[in-house]
Amino acid sequence: MSGRVFATADDTRAFGADLASELRAGDLVILTGGLGAGKTTLTQGLAEGLRVRGPITSPTFVIARIHPSLVGGPSLVHADAYRLGGISELDDLDLDASLEDSVTVVEWGQGVADDLSDDRLEIVLRADPGTESRTAEIIGHGERWKDGLSC
Ligand SMILES: Nc1ncnc2c1ncn2[C@@H]1O[C@H](COP(=O)(O)OP(=O)(O)OP(=O)(O)O)[C@@H](O)[C@H]1O
Numbered sequence: 153m154s155g156r157v158f159a160t161a162d163d164t165r166a167f168g169a170d171l172a173s174e175l176r177a178g179d180l181v182i183l184t185g186g187l188g189a190g191k192t193t194l195t196q197g198l199a200e201g202l203r204v205r206g207p208i209t210s211p212t213f214v215i216a217r218i219h220p221s222l223v224g225g226p227s228l229v230h231a232d233a234y235r236l237g238g239i240s241e242l243d244d245l246d247l248d249a250s251l252e253d254s255v256t257v258v259e260w261g262q263g264v265a266d267d268l269s270d271d272r273l274e275i276v277l278r279a280d281p282g283t284e285s286r287t288a289e290i291i292g293h294g295e296r297w298k299d300g301l302s303c
């Protein structure tokens with residue numbers, strides 16, 4: 153587990169881009185945080201780093217969006233857990249991309265009970281009232297993330 157501070161939205165995006173270099177097909181990233189915490193902003197950085205087709209916007213009116221790679225790498229599946237009702241429903245979606253071949257990012261609201269047991273990287277974003285600063289708590293779950301992050 154580790155903590156970071158992102159002073160600006162660009163810093164949050166830059167972290168997403170760095171994180172992308174550690175991700176591979178089949179990975180699941182859970183972004184937790186309240187409205188405006190920066191979940192979509194971080195995903196924009198991830199998309200940049202993964203070099204997938206944009207734009208990345210909040211998946212408010214769709215359950216999930218697929219962003220295909222521009223460079224022959226994994227696609228990015230960007231989903232909103234509010235719409236989904238839970239991660240397990242992701243597998244039931246008839247997405248035009250398999251999760252094994254994609255990096256999946258799920259935006260997850262604050263305070264949702266977390267009973268997931270799979271390998272996943274969880275990033276909890278919090279706004280610092282009165283500033284632009286965001287803190288991120290990074291928690292790796294499962295065998296996949298037992299050594300933590302290098303970036
Ligand atoms: N340090 C920062 N990191 C991330 N975003 C920041 C930061 N400072 C300011 N912002 C601004 O805060 C907003 C974050 O919005 P964003 O859509 O990323 O949040 P979200 O967590 O996805 O919200 P929602 O729950 O509505 O999906 C953006 O307008 C962004 O420019």
Ligand SMILES: [Mg+2]
Nearest residue numbers: 191192210259
């Ligand atoms: Mg969002």
